[in-house]
Amino acid sequence: MKIQSFLLAAALASIPAWAAAEPVPGGTCQGKRQEISRNxxxxxxxxxxxxxxxxxxxxSELDAHCTDAKxxxxxxxxxQRQEQAVAARERELKEAERDGSAKKVERRKSKLQEEQAKLQQLKESKSE
Structure with a gap:
C-alpha cells in the first residue's frame, strides 16, 4: 500500500504546480480524473x-483508490494544518510586538497575512 501511495504521489507530482493549485471541478475523483486525462x-x-x-x-492509482469522501x-x-500555521504566526506576531522591534513586527505581520491568504484559498476551494 505504501508503494501505491508513493507512486500516486509521484505521478501526481508530475502535474504542473499551477494545475494542482486550481480547484478540481466539483472537488471529486471524477474532476481529478478529468485533469489527469487532460494532462x-x-x-x-x-x-x-x-x-x-x-x-x-x-x-490507474486514482481509479483504484480515490473516493470523494477521502x-x-x-x-x-x-x-486544519493551515489553521494551526495561522495560529502559530499569530503567536509569533504577539511575541514580536512584546519585544518591540518594529522591523520584526512588520515581518511577522507579513508572514501572518501570507498564511491567512493560504487558509482563505483552501476554504474557498472546497476540496481538491
Missing part, C-alpha cells in the same frame, strides 16, 4: 513518454 493528452501530444507513463500510473477528509486536514 495525459497534452503529454502524448508533446511526445513526453516518461510523463505519459507517470500520468497513466496516476490514473478527498474531502484530506481537504479538511489541509485546512
Amino acid at each position: 495525459l493528452d497534452e503529454a502524448r501530444a508533446k511526445g513526453q513518454k516518461q510523463r505519459v507513463r507517470g500520468l497513466e500510473q496516476a490514473l 478527498l474531502q477528509a484530506e481537504h479538511r486536514k489541509r485546512i
Whole structure:
C-alpha cells in the first residue's frame, strides 16, 4: 500500500504546480480524473513518454483508490494544518510586538497575512 501511495504521489507530482493549485471541478475523483486525462493528452501530444507513463500510473492509482469522501477528509486536514500555521504566526506576531522591534513586527505581520491568504484559498476551494 505504501508503494501505491508513493507512486500516486509521484505521478501526481508530475502535474504542473499551477494545475494542482486550481480547484478540481466539483472537488471529486471524477474532476481529478478529468485533469489527469487532460494532462495525459497534452503529454502524448508533446511526445513526453516518461510523463505519459507517470500520468497513466496516476490514473490507474486514482481509479483504484480515490473516493470523494477521502478527498474531502484530506481537504479538511489541509485546512486544519493551515489553521494551526495561522495560529502559530499569530503567536509569533504577539511575541514580536512584546519585544518591540518594529522591523520584526512588520515581518511577522507579513508572514501572518501570507498564511491567512493560504487558509482563505483552501476554504474557498472546497476540496481538491
